[in-house]
Amino acid sequence: MEHKDLVKKLQQRLDTTREEVESMLDLFCGTIVERCSQMDSIMIQGLGTFEARKKMERVSVNPATGKRMLIPPKIVLVFKPNSAIKNQLKARK
Amino acid sequence: MNKKITMSELVDILAQKHNCPKRIAENFVKELLTLMTDTISSGETLRINGLGVFKPTWVEERASVNVQTGEPTVIPGHYKLTFTPAKAVREAINEPFACFCVEELPDDAPIVADAPLVDEMGDDSADEEAEAPATEDKNIEQPSVSETATPVPSEQEVPAEQPHFIEKEEEVAPAEIDEKAIENVEEPTADPVVADEEQAPVIAEDTTAPVVDETSTPIVDATNNNSKAYVKGIWQGVLATVVVFVVAIALLLLCFPTYRTTLSQLPEYAGSLFAHNEPTALSCDTIEVAPVDTAVVDSIVSDTLSLVVAEPEVLPVVVDTIRRGVFLTNMSYKHYGHKAFWVYIYEENSHIISNPDNVPVGTVITIPPLEKYGVDANDTTDINVALEKARLIKQAMKR
Structure with missing residues (x-):
């Protein structure tokens, strides 16, 4: 489902304007990103957890050229789905 | 920092930011979440523009081993959920490390290279700051032990320990007066040291002494002879500990010139x-x-x-x-x-x-x-x- 469809469906369910839904959704995502960039984790019941994780720097080799590169450390946003969703997906064939 | 934020807090923040009643924000989040869960668990890809893409991916079946029995088993193929954050989100999260870029290593450098890493390590001070003092401490520990041992001969080190034990036994076993007397006797020896060196352990003894002073003055003479040996030992001990502490502090200050200057x-x-x-x-x-x-x-x-x-x-x-x-x-x-x-x-x-x-x-x-x-x-x-x-x-x- 694309972003547009999501907004449309939400609008139907909530019975409000599209702008309202859009701004709320932006704020929702913005809050998650903002808190995660402060290294907080956000637990959303029924969905999962968003958290920021630090990755160490590492040496990787380009298989084509054989050159070794130093990949710098970075912080990434990780989403861990909760077990209910995981199981539901697993059950699907 | 490393806080866990729950749904209700998220709703609060949302309501505050959007300037709307909490009820509406809560309603919105609830609807959004049910929609998201429905979409995701039905196996559909979900793209949210300010966040990223949720996508179920197929994992092939693979052979595995039951750890308990050692029996080979086959894990059947299944779907798992992957989340790919949007580019803007990735950049926002990685903002503190944004200045780093991939660097090519020279061929002759060792694999677990320290030398090329130094550049990065120096910058990576968020972790470094916590680590650095610890390692420096270790460095200091070694020289200070060896150096404090040299100025103070080992025979003096031993009395440094002993008088304290004796003093403690004395405090527990005999009548109170005795103990007070000993403390009182100790006072004159301790006093000049305090004035000179301002040593913490000695100060502690010093503060107890004035209280004792009036009650035990007559007994001092009697116990004085008996405890002369102790006094000598204590004197030496106190001196030794003071010397050790002063040397340690001096070493610490020497080893941290940068901290001191900054x-x-x-x-x-x-x-x-x-x-x-x-x-x-x-x-x-x-x-x-x-x-x-x-x-x-x-x-x-x-x-x-x-x-x-x-x-x-x-x-x-x-x-x-x-x-x-x-x-x-x-x-x-x-x-x-x-x-x-x-x-x-x-x-x-x-x-x-x-x-x-x-x-x-x-x-x-x-x-x-x-x-x-x-x-x-x-x-x-x-x-x-x-x-x-x-x-x-x-x-x-x-x-």
Whole structure:
């Protein structure tokens, strides 16, 4: 489902304007990103957890050229789905 | 920092930001979540523009081993949910490490290279700060043990321990008067030491003594002879411990010259830099002060007047503060567009910074305009010159 469809469906369910839904959704995502960039984790019941994780720097080799590169450390946003969703997906064939 | 935020808190924040009643925000989040869960668990891809893509991916079946029985089993193929954050989100989250870029390693460098890593490690001070003192402590521990042993012979070290034990036994076993007397006897020996060295353990004994003083004065003479041996031992012990502590403290101060200097330097430079900060809010990240403002400040802060006037700059002075996750390289990247130019920031502030790899948090840094050094941020030769400079600085620091 694309972003547009999501907004449309939400609008139907909530019975409000599209702008309202859009701004709320932006704020929702913005809050998650903002808190995660402060290294907080956000637990959303029924969905999962968003958290920021630090990755160490590492040496990787380009298989084509054989050159070794130093990949710098970075912080990434990780989403861990909760077990209910995981199981539901697993059950699907 | 490392807080766990729950749904209700999220709803609160949302309601506050959107300026709407909590009920509406809660309703929205609830609907959004049910829609998201329905979509995701039905196996559909879900894209949210400000966040990223949730997508179920197929995992092939694979052979595995039951750890308990050792029996080979087959894990059937299944779907798992993957989340790919949007580019903007990735960049926002990685913002503190944004200045790093992939670097090619020379062929002859060892695999677990320390040398090429040094550059990165020095910048990575969020972790480094926690680690550095620990390792330095270890370094200090060793010399201090060996050196304290040399000035104080081992025979003296032993009495240093013994009198304390004896004293404690004495305190527990005989009548109270005896114990008080001993403490009292000890007082004159302790007193001069306190005056000389200000040693903590001795002070503790000293504070108890005056209380005892009146009650036990007549008994002192009697116990004096008996405990003369103890007194000698105690005297020696106290002296030995004092010597050990003084040597240890001296060593500590010697081994941390950088901390000492930066600590002592910090207030005065903070004072001089305060002049720049005065007109705008202190908490500001980057403070641009027009020359007009410094002129105003001149009249207010007469002390720093000479300092401000001494550097008559036509260009606006840019000031930045070192924080957690903000280093010289970060600043260089932010203000000049390339991290190599930190050397110029360092040169400009070399009077405040003793070690560019470890600038204390809260240090206010003046960012010089690159034109002052005749450098063009887009010129590769200039970048190379800066890198060469950085190498020289690092070498000088090692010595």
